[in-house]
Amino acid sequence: MRVISIFLLSVLVFSAKAEHVFSHGFEQNVAMRANQFALADPHLFLSAFSACVDITPQINDAIQDQIDGDSEPDGFLDQNILTRFLTDRIADISSRALKMDLIDGTCPAPLFSGACTINGVAAxxxxxxxxxxxxxxxADQATLSGxxxxxxxxxxxxxxxEPIDTNLDFGGAIIPVLGYQQAAQYNGGTVLSNGLRKAFITETAAExxxxxxxxxxxxxxxxASLLAGGTDSCPMTDDRDLFTDGTTSGWWFYFSTSSDEVDLQ
Known part of the structure; x- marks a missing residue:
């Protein structure tokens, strides 16, 4: 099984991309770094002071901080998730069938002040x-909760x-997921926008x-205790879904994303 570092990720917007020159040369890859990664569905809840509180905004703020920040500081951004496409032209991403790798990497702070490096290949x-x-x-509308x-x-x-079964890193805890996919729009320049990543987590795995x-x-x-419908969860609602087999109970997770092109060595 493969491990993808996904959960505590978020937004980084670089305001001067036009000044950055990418030097692919004869390298047969284009690397994209997630600059926005927010949990959209389902939401997470926590019982506090006799209330059931939706903590998804706080989770997404933490995601944002990890993408944006160098908290140590050590000269490197705290969290990076990279996708490497096996081509030397970014336009090929939306015009050709390609192979891609999911990369666990290290990127400098500030972003674009140097190349990102590879720690490991997740998939x-x-x-x-x-x-x-x-x-x-x-997203399948039948799996959304509004x-x-x-x-x-x-x-x-x-x-x-293409969908794969793999493992996700959820805040330092590894969990198996089914049907992981990612997609995004390319309209020119150095950004992938309107990105979506999805994965199914079974009820058993969440428990x-x-x-x-x-x-x-x-x-x-x-x-599971943070998800509507899970054991010991506080919402009175139930966000559980079924996997594509029509019988396995769990939750479809959807993350809204966007990405910047980065140098990767």
Whole structure:
């Protein structure tokens, strides 16, 4: 199984991308770094002071801080998730079937002040498909619970990865997921926009995932206890879904994303 570092990620917007010159040369890859990564559905809840509080905004703020920040500081951004496409032209992402790798990397602070480096490859040789005319990926409306904002829709021209079963890092706890996919729109320049990533977490896996004790706010709790419909959860609603087999109970997770092109060595 493959491990993708996904959960505590967020936004970084670089305001002077036009000044950055990318030097692919004969390198057969284009690397994209998530600059926005927000949980859109389902939401997470915590019982506090006799109330059931939606903590998703706080989780997404923490995601933002990790993408933006160098908290140590050590000259490197705290969290990076990189996708490497096996081509030397960014336009190929939305016009050709490609292979992609999911990379755990290190990027300098500030971003674009140097190249990102590879710590490890989380998943390799994932097939992607391009579409110039149709939507590449969107949430199944039957699995959404009406939270706002709704998950992004990856519209044409765009790419979408083939679904894979893998592992996600949720705040330091590893959990198996089914049907992981990612997609985004490319409209020129150095940005992938309207990105969407989805994955199914079974009810059993969510019950078995316990956040490390040192995790702020949710340490020692199970993922299921934070989700509507999970054991010991506080909402009176039920956000549980079924997997594509029509029988496996769990939750479809949807993350809205966008990405910047970065140098990767």
């Amino acid at each position: 390799m040789d994932i097939d992607t498909n391009a579409d110039a005319n149709n939507t590449c990926l969107e 939270y706002s904002p709704a998950p992004n829709v990856a519209i044409a021209p765009c790419y979408v990865s 078995n995932l316990v956040f490390p004790p040192g995790t702020p706010v949710i340490g020692g709790r199970t993922l």
